[in-house]
Amino acid sequence: MKTFRGGVHPDCKKESADIKIEKADLPPKLIIPLQQHIGAPAQPLVEVGDEVKKGQKIAEAGGFVSANIHASTSGKVIDISEYLYPNTMGRKALSAIIESDGKDEQDEQIKPYEAKLFDSDDLVDHIEGQEILDLIREAGVVGMGGATFPTDVKLNIPPGKEIDSIILNGVECEPYVTPDHRLMVEKPEKVVDGLRFMMKAINVNRGFIGIEMNKPDAIESIRKATGKYSNIKVFPLKVKYPQGWENILIKVILDREVPPGSLPLDVGVVVANVGTSAAVSDAVRHGYPLIERVVSVTGSGIAEPRNLLVKIGTPFLHIIEQCGGFKGTVKKVIAGGPMMGFTMFDVNIPVIKGTTNILALTDQEVKEHEPKPCIRCGRCVNVCPVRLVPRMIALLAKQDEFEKAEEYNPLDCKECGCCAYICPAKIPLVQLIQHAKADIMARQRAAKAK
């Protein structure tokens, strides 16, 4: 069984793994941020007071690296201003508030691809690569594993780069999180379909799907769906965090290492999340924009954990209430998983394209740890998937010795959290490394400005 060096084994706690995806209730009001992706914010196409239909484009990509935004339901735009949205910094973004009219009426402009072909398996042979990219861009598809990088930009390979493989990421290594798992079990054809379109779009003839062994049902259903395509291979992987980080996945499946500061395409690979792949299939076949996604709602603070198909812009609170509300004394509400997700201080925050999971942890799990001196056990070094020396970066950051810290390459750190998770002295390693990174980046910017 393939895996990688380093990493940790947190308790999986996939409590919603066997629960079927259900459609979430229509919320009375949606908060749709115009920046749900990496890159430039989208520019609004609607004004306050406008009536919109489900799927209608309400904001246009604001640059090459950007993505269109669509209305998730029909209703009226009642406000366009700054609102909180899920991000690590607690920032606000320009958002369109849509008051639902309850009809959920679809925009007539959304049409399937050429009536005869849209549900044919052969569509992929008839469609042009550029056509696929245009449809993906129009539908506002971004990376749905959490990174939210615009998918059409990712598939727009710069001249001179040779891509030989696409890897679909079905690893879902974070504890609790299950939307990809359910999607692979319930909609495997759609996942594989999207992969075939992406392979066509960049003219690659080799596809891999990496899935961890704790999802045997997903492996089985995806295997069935890939049965007739000999150029797509399913890779069962040992369970280990953070195997779902794309650089690690490339290492595990293809034994290639992405150098620091480079992208997967520099080693000839494109990696996409299985959810993204399903969204690509919808976009190409049905012209359907990315306006809903599967979100798992989990954790000891949730009365009934569920997997819900949620409209983008639905407030967390509305979703949590559909899961029986909070249970116990909830201390943390997290967007994403417990290893890399970010804490919310307000539950009136919307689900966006990159929201995989809503996790509520109670006082049973949330303990305050007083940091102790480092006992040099070396565990942070052994678990670091980038093979840094986290303890030294943290130690030097704590002493404000950022220039010395730079020698230990903190900018390579992906903040996967393995070091802080494993540290017996409970040192907030990720926080201290962030501190060092921020200082180094500020100095680099200042140097550039000169």
Added chain:
Amino acid sequence: MEESRLIVSVSPHIRHKDSIPRIMWTVALTLVPAVLAGIYFFGPRVLLLLLIGIASAVATEAVLQKFMKKDITVSDGSAVVTGMLLVMVLPPGVPLWLPVVGSFCSIALAKAVFGGLGYNIFNPALIGRAILVASFPRFMTTWLMPRGIDSTTAATPLTIIKTGNLQGLPSIGNMFIGKIGGCIGETSALALLIGAVFLLIRGYIIWHIPISFVGTVAVITGLSQIGEWNFAMIPYHIFGGGLILGAFYMATDMVTTPVTKKGGVIFGIGAGIITCVIRYWGGYPEGVCYSILIMNAFTPLIDKYVRPRRFGVVRDNVFNLKTVLIIVALTITCIISAFALTMVNNATKERIAEQKLFAQLRSVSEAVFRDVDFDNDPIKDSITIPDLVDEDNNPKLISIGKRGDEVIAVAFKHTGEGYGGLISIMIGLDMDGKITGIKILEHSESPGIGSKIENPEFSNQFKGKHLGEAPDDELEVMEEGEAEESWQIEGITGATISSYAVTEILNEAFMIFDEYKDQILEKAASEGGE
């Protein structure tokens, strides 16, 4: 609403359940099998020593933390582990106050002064032991025989190897289970390995350090025997001393050893080499303690230059020319010092031996045979007996005093354990077993106290003592002024142990004389005829 006071924090939001106390207490627990083996083989007094050691380590830490106005963290178990390890590297017969001194040195001098747990450079337990070895050599080199072994002289397998007389070596099976002389917690490799396996499974220690350490010792021991293809010594060097305890519990101490696996391998190999250098060429039979302490000193350097290869980087810039130069320089320094050590040792060995022999022989005529009415040259007529060897495994030279053709007295050197090390004595005996004189040739007793054995008042009284008449053929040490019989002598007040040691050595010498008397006579007669 319950969610009104949500906590905002940086990820990760879950933590592994391991903490410093959990690790330390687990290490303490894994030492229990070895401790039980120690209690079984060396008696319940060991348990008392252990409790005293732990209690004084904990008390020292608590008092110092209070004194320095720090949080008192004795419940984290690290002082308990230090106390346990310290007692485990003491000989079983040490006085009850010795662990108190040792624990104090460990915690105060090796840990607290550096800033406490996590900041110390050297392994605290080993610093404690090193200080005790330097300050109380007698206690630290006196061994008890384990239960079930009958032997008059107790020694560890490594002391036996060092003295060269390999007949006294225990069986490998006994050595593996711990039925040998040695420190309290180091003898049972079996019990130590049971605990170590648990730590390895838990991930509290990595195999890289102990395996490279033990492996290096095995390879060097093997290479040293290569001419003879006799690899029987390898298990004795691995299981006969403190190597297993040192490699699995001391060299794996998190605080004082490298943080990377690669660094761990370097640490292990270095410690292995130094251990062998000390064992083969150094003054001590055992080198594990010092080898680990020396490598502790190299740990910051190793950590600075040995780092894991970064993901996606083919050759890291950390490993630049400067680093290579430093490592090369270090290696060369090590090789040069090792060679220097050997060469000086070899160059001086013969001259020292020559001078020793000369001194011994002169002492025969000057001191030991002063009142013997011989008419030959006892030194010229010296003989050797097959099988009879001295502590360096050389044939024992026996000088013969003759009158005409009749052998009237013999003199030879005999060596035994004193308070601070070995004592060598030249003894002269007439053929009835009466002492014609003794001369203390070498000793390392405490100056001013034990060294009084050199005083003529002490050594002269042996002349004329009649071992042949003594009950059990043994001299008896009496209080000053109380010696009456021809086999009683007066001990030195304040240096009782040294007085006993001298007497004991003489008794042993007489036993040898008694056993080999006929052979000596035969040999002397045959050689005299030539």
